[in-house]
Amino acid sequence: MSYLKDREDAWIKEQIKLDKVREKEIMKQLQHAIDSIQTEIDANWDRFSNGQQITISEARKRAAKMDVERFQRKAKEYVENKDFSPQANKELKIYNLVMRVSRLELVKAQIGLELVTLFDGLDKWGYSQLSSAAKAEYLRQAGILGSTLDKDYAKKVSSIVNASFKSREYASFSDNIWQNFTEMKADLEKLLTKAITQGKNPKTVASELAKFLKPNQENIRYKLNRLMITEMTAIQTDIQKQSYLDAEIEDYDYIAEPSACEICKNVAKGGPYKVAKMQKGVNAPYMHAHCHCSTAPRINRESLEKALKKRGL
Template structure:
């Protein structure tokens, strides 16, 4: 039995490395989405100051006079173009509408409406990217478990949606994306206000803005890797439970990749055995922390042969 378990543990660690490569590919896509939004926002700010600032400085009185001449119809066309070209989700359209109706459509607020359109597009594209990737991660993990355990097993659409959209530590991944966008928008508002009202040179704000976008990129990558681990663990748990529903003694092994990046938490849990019925992400299963790379493997003890012989057929989660 020891040789069999060693084989499955080794196989699981090899799969962890493969999944890391997939995660990084999607993380790169998220980086491109965020950097594109940053470029568009910096372009909007540059155009704004090129048209309305003198000698790289602007007084409150001059700003009020010049920005009041800003073309409202131009913004309306920009917003309409975004809605048409980006195929916004209901959430994104709601964000645009709610924010726009709160603004006075004058002076710096109009510039912020331009910038907000770029931010909403950025967040919405991130959400769509996450949704597609996490759903596929859940499907792939169920299929992988079916191959490991040599059974036919599928996951229903409703179960998959519940798994992907589940809250983790009191928030869903989509809520975290929109919350980060709102935080970025608030910081943008401060930067624009400082430049127009207080006469702070815009280059100082641009530097801060680049740093804030770097934070958004980092948090998007962290969220992707952590949430992918959660979905994959959830798919494992569903598979284990479906296959061992009549066996309260069924167990799984916690598997961590041991290297210089391994946290003390996962290193301590590596090789530990837990009951399938007690499996809980964040407690005794991945993700135990942000960027968690750990996984699990069902313990294939002496009960395996008879158990599966009695349960031939298709399993539906």
């Protein structure tokens, strides 16, 4: 068991390194979307203010009191009479501002499109990453167990990944991705509306947008990375269980990651466990979000370990 545990410990450390690579890709895609959103805001900012020293909030108040039809007639008279006194110009600009309040909704829609592009890309990228990891884990287990690859292994891998993506009894990876889309869209709309109504400078908005990218436990970057790590562990556990069943292995051990929490350490101490009763969150990873733990088959055949060493596995 010691040899298999050492192998699994080394594998866990490698997975942690790969998680950092995937986090960088998430960051890259988020940064691109944030840059596009900022560009959209900058391009439309002057249209919001229309050169007037009043906020959108004030404009809405004035709009509520304004008889639009009467004001339109008045504006037409200004133009026909070429009466462009300072007061006339001011009133016309305020009127235009009121009419352009709806521009805020248009920019929100444009931001929504940027986010759809972002999260659609993350959804597809995530599926690709999980599929590749599942296939790699199936091949790794075949090497560990000395098994001959099932000719239908690709279908088994695809079935497990698709179940994770679409058919799980709890929220799937894809569902969670789009839940994050909904949350980020709502947060951005609140930020934009607040900035406009308070007359903030676009640079101030840029600093607010940057908060979505900072590494803290509440922003979108953290949530997406946590989701990716957790789902990766879940799928690898599913592949491990399927491999043990295929090889008719009855027992397995829980292998806690190097920085494991007390929950995972206690589960690791409680083994071995029955493969037939292997269940994520109970006696198999993931036990919690961000879990990097793994499992190892409980095999009493010394010849298998000797064969693995001989093959350099």
